[in-house]
Amino acid sequence: MILNYLGNFALLFCLIISLVIFITSISSLNNKNFFLKKNLNELLFFKFFFAVLSFSSLIILFIISEFSNETVLNNSHISKPLFYKISGTWGNHEGSLLLWLLILTFFAFFYFLNSKNRPIDERLLTIMFQEVIILGFLFFLLKASNPFNIIYPVPKEGLGLNPILQDPLLAIHPPVLYLGYVTTSIVFSSSLAGLIKGNINNMWAKDIKKWVFISWTFLTLGILLGSIWAYYELGWGGFWFWDPVENISLMPWLSLTALVHCVLALEKRSILHSWTVILSIITFTLGICGTFLVRSGILNSVHTFANDPERGLYILFFLFFLIFLSVFIYFIYEDKFELNNKNLNLYTKETSIILNNWFVMYFLSVILIGTVYPIFLEVLSNEKISVGPPFFNKLIIPFLIPFLIFMSIGPNLKWIKNNYFSKKLKLIIIFILSIILSTLVSKFFGNTALNITILLAASFYLFIITIKDLIKKGFKNYSQTISHFGFSLLVLSVLLNSIFSNEITSNMRVGDEIKFSDKIIKLQKLENTTEANFLKLIAYFKIEEKNKTELVLEPEIRIYDKPETITSEAAIKTDIFKDRFLVINLVKENEYLNVRYQEKPFMLWIWISAIIISIGGIINIVKKNEKKIL
Amino acid sequence: MKKRYYKYSIVSFLIFTFFIFYYGLKEKNFYTPEDISIKKFPNLILNDFYTNSKTSFDDILIGSNYYLINIWASWCLPCREEHTYLVQLKKNSPIKIIGINYKDKRDNALKFLDRYDNPYSVILNDNNGTASIEVGAYGVPESFILNAEKKIIKKIIGPIDKKKFNEIKKLINK
Numbered sequence: 001m002i003l004n005y006l007g008n009f010a011l012l013f014c015l016i017i018s019l020v021i022f023i024t025s026i027s028s029l030n031n032k033n034f035f036l037k038k039n040l041n042e043l044l045f046f047k048f049f050f051a052v053l054s055f056s057s058l059i060i061l062f063i064i065s066e067f068s069n070e071t072v073l074n075n076s077h078i079s080k081p082l083f084y085k086i087s088g089t090w091g092n093h094e095g096s097l098l099l100w101l102l103i104l105t106f107f108a109f110f111y112f113l114n115s116k117n118r119p120i121d122e123r124l125l126t127i128m129f130q131e132v133i134i135l136g137f138l139f140f141l142l143k144a145s146n147p148f149n150i151i152y153p154v155p156k157e158g159l160g161l162n163p164i165l166q167d168p169l170l171a172i173h174p175p176v177l178y179l180g181y182v183t184t185s186i187v188f189s190s191s192l193a194g195l196i197k198g199n200i201n202n203m204w205a206k207d208i209k210k211w212v213f214i215s216w217t218f219l220t221l222g223i224l225l226g227s228i229w230a231y232y233e234l235g236w237g238g239f240w241f242w243d244p245v246e247n248i249s250l251m252p253w254l255s256l257t258a259l260v261h262c263v264l265a266l267e268k269r270s271i272l273h274s275w276t277v278i279l280s281i282i283t284f285t286l287g288i289c290g291t292f293l294v295r296s297g298i299l300n301s302v303h304t305f306a307n308d309p310e311r312g313l314y315i316l317f318f319l320f321f322l323i324f325l326s327v328f329i330y331f332i333y334e335d336k337f338e339l340n341n342k343n344l345n346l347y348t349k350e351t352s353i354i355l356n357n358w359f360v361m362y363f364l365s366v367i368l369i370g371t372v373y374p375i376f377l378e379v380l381s382n383e384k385i386s387v388g389p390p391f392f393n394k395l396i397i398p399f400l401i402p403f404l405i406f407m408s409i410g411p412n413l414k415w416i417k418n419n420y421f422s423k424k425l426k427l428i429i430i431f432i433l434s435i436i437l438s439t440l441v442s443k444f445f446g447n448t449a450l451n452i453t454i455l456l457a458a459s460f461y462l463f464i465i466t467i468k469d470l471i472k473k474g475f476k477n478y479s480q481t482i483s484h485f486g487f488s489l490l491v492l493s494v495l496l497n498s499i500f501s502n503e504i505t506s507n508m509r510v511g512d513e514i515k516f517s518d519k520i521i522k523l524q525k526l527e528n529t530t531e532a533n534f535l536k537l538i539a540y541f542k543i544e545e546k547n548k549t550e551l552v553l554e555p556e557i558r559i560y561d562k563p564e565t566i567t568s569e570a571a572i573k574t575d576i577f578k579d580r581f582l583v584i585n586l587v588k589e590n591e592y593l594n595v596r597y598q599e600k601p602f603m604l605w606i607w608i609s610a611i612i613i614s615i616g617g618i619i620n621i622v623k624k625n626e627k628k629i630l
Numbered sequence: 631m632k633k634r635y636y637k638y639s640i641v642s643f644l645i646f647t648f649f650i651f652y653y654g655l656k657e658k659n660f661y662t663p664e665d666i667s668i669k670k671f672p673n674l675i676l677n678d679f680y681t682n683s684k685t686s687f688d689d690i691l692i693g694s695n696y697y698l699i700n701i702w703a704s705w706c707l708p709c710r711e712e713h714t715y716l717v718q719l720k721k722n723s724p725i726k727i728i729g730i731n732y733k734d735k736r737d738n739a740l741k742f743l744d745r746y747d748n749p750y751s752v753i754l755n756d757n758n759g760t761a762s763i764e765v766g767a768y769g770v771p772e773s774f775i776l777n778a779e780k781k782i783i784k785k786i787i788g789p790i791d792k793k794k795f796n797e798i799k800k801l802i803n804k
Contacts, residue, residue: 298654312655320648331637375654
């Protein structure tokens with residue numbers, strides 16, 4: 001009980017300190033004497049400390065199953081394993097917002113400690129914008145989604161955590177994703193501060209770069225974890241569904257990817273000032289916009305676990321406040337850019353970065369339109385539609401081809417000026433080679449459409465060139481090469497996966513057999529067991545292949561008691577070259593099971609390539625620090 | 631001058647987006663997948679409400695261009711409001727209305743029909759509510775509109791009100 005009050009008061013203290021910091025930073029701007037550096041450091045630390053206090057009280061409330069707390073009541077129950085009691089803390093709306101706040105306060109503190117080489121004005125302004133964001137979250141927490149609401153009389157048992165969230169991957173997916181989102185807030189605040197002070201230049205880019213990379217790496221990993229979770233837990237047998245919530249996490253990633261390149265161009269060549277600032281603004285507002293779309297229930301998808309229009313209204317006002325704030329600041333101060341009209345040569349790195357930016361912007365707008373257009377249509381004409389994968393596939397896939405080609409050639413060009421023709425021969429030979437390779441692949445396995453063949457050629461091209469770069473360049477700029485290599489591997493595996501995936505769906509009783517190409521799938525037996533918080537029905541399948549060892553797959557159906565839900569646990573056998581995926585569903589009256597068997601090649605490589613992409617980012621973060629030490 | 635126009639257009643576009651989102655929040659929204667028309671209504675076998683004989687949907691869904699399958703119960707208050715629209719539909723439209731009586735007491739259901747008129751050409755019994763789950767219903771009342779090929783072309787979650795009533799009329803008079 002006392003922890004409820006403790007958590008609540010800690011939040012109030014956060015609010016007070018946050019207001020004090022906000023006022024301090026504003027007054028120090030006008031009057032430098034007012035500024036006490038140590039003071040601000042301490043204040044930022046105390047705010048972080050109180051956020052930690054508040055968050056840990058919530059965790060403890062979850063661990064001891066204190067059902068006088070409304071959040072605990074709604075999302076936990078006594079028999080839940082300890083691990084999920086803890087992860088349940090951020091598996092719900094209130095707790096996840098508190099986690100946001102915790103990370104926000106941490107990064108505000110961390111930024112101020114680590115930005116001593118920046119002008120003090122810029123740091124103060126950054127902290128000021130950061131406080132605006134933190135205050136927004138704090139008001140929202142305290143007013144509309146307080147995690148410490150008390151219920152009296154105290155209920156005996158909680159309502160339980162949604163079982164599909166009871167998964168180890170999903171325990172770390174939100175924190176990793178939030179780390180990514182929240183670091184974009186630092187980039188956002190710092191770029192606004194730099195804009196006002198006219199500090200957007202190569203030195204600024206050099207200092208903000210590490211934040212951009214941290215954020216990009218965490219976002220990549222976060223999306224990857226979510227995608228793996230969807231593959232294992234939702235039983236849809238895929239890794240990406242163009243679901244609104246997935247799109248929402250992809251959009252900031254795309255703009256952040258463009259930002260990564262812009263920041264590099266700004267650092268090396270002092271160009272793309274406005275690109276960098278606009279992308280910083282877009283990235284962060286897209287992150288908040290995502291929160292709005294998911295939490296308000298304005299969109300419907302499998303992910304909308306919690307929604308409430310009243311909360312939506314609050315986030316909407318906050319979102320547009322931030323958007324208008326940044327847009328007006330941009331309009332007022334955009335003349336402050338140190339513009340130096342450098343002529344851009346056609347065959348240079350900077351040109352290919354700009355080209356790729358436009359491509360990324362195109363992908364971003366396709367996804368944005370596909371995601372929010374249904375809302376526009378519904379409001380304006382009362383028509384309900386949902387935009388599905390065909391829309392995205394048709395609009396994105398053709399444009400991936402030139403994108404991949406630019407991505408292959410770009411890194412091979414130099415800054416400023418490049419004698420393109422010296423390398424022309426090698427690049428053309430590789431291009432022809434990859435066309436031959438992809439034609440062979442599609443001829444050999446038959447019936448693939450022409451556009452897929454060309455796309456395959458383009459991704460082979462990037463694949464081969466990045467391998468060539470990795471070998472040739474060695475440790476020079478290898479973080480970029482590794483990330484690009486990972487991306488080519490990703491596109492390649494996704495393509496091959498979608499071309500060669502195969503599946504069969506059937507209803508089966510115990511003892512039944514079905515044929516699938518050269519295999520026989522047998523349902524051998526069913527078994528019931530009782531676990532801590534669910535009943536388990538295991539089906540034993542045997543898959544016999546000619547001249548090969550047989551494989552046993554054991555998919556499950558779980559019937560959870562709190563809240564009463566049925567989930568399907570897919571049985572997945574992962575090999576280097578293909579995944580075998582088997583999922584069962586109950587059909588009414590339990591006479592037979594609905595069985596879906598899929599063979600999905602290169603699934604493992606999709607995950608591996610995403611990891612490789614983020615390794616590139618990690619290397620860049622670490623590399624930066626090494627230089628600092630020296 | 632040119633610069634000012636682009637500023638104005640960006641700001642006005644953002645304001646427009648804000649209002650769209652603002653009104654979007656107020657709309658109740660239920661998820662109706664686009665490909666719902668691909669789904670054929672399942673051929674269930676249920677007991678007839680009056681004769682208690684086994685009847686399959688294949689036997690009922692004949693002889694009309696449109697069918698409305700309505701899940702109702704006498705204990706459900708919104709069903710009463712909805713009922714007047716169903717009666718109107720029955721009188722003025724070439725649509726065949728089929729009722730699924732959901733978890734209801736026979737006597738109460740008969741009284742209900744007596745008092746509010748009977749718009750249904752056939753009523754089927756779903757005493758334990760399993761059939762309604764199988765057709766994918768969320769609750770009572772709920773209606774499915776099928777075309778001549780028994781494909782679901784519209785699903786209405788909740789009671790049919792004036793707006794929905796007009797939508798249905800528009801749909802079947804197309």
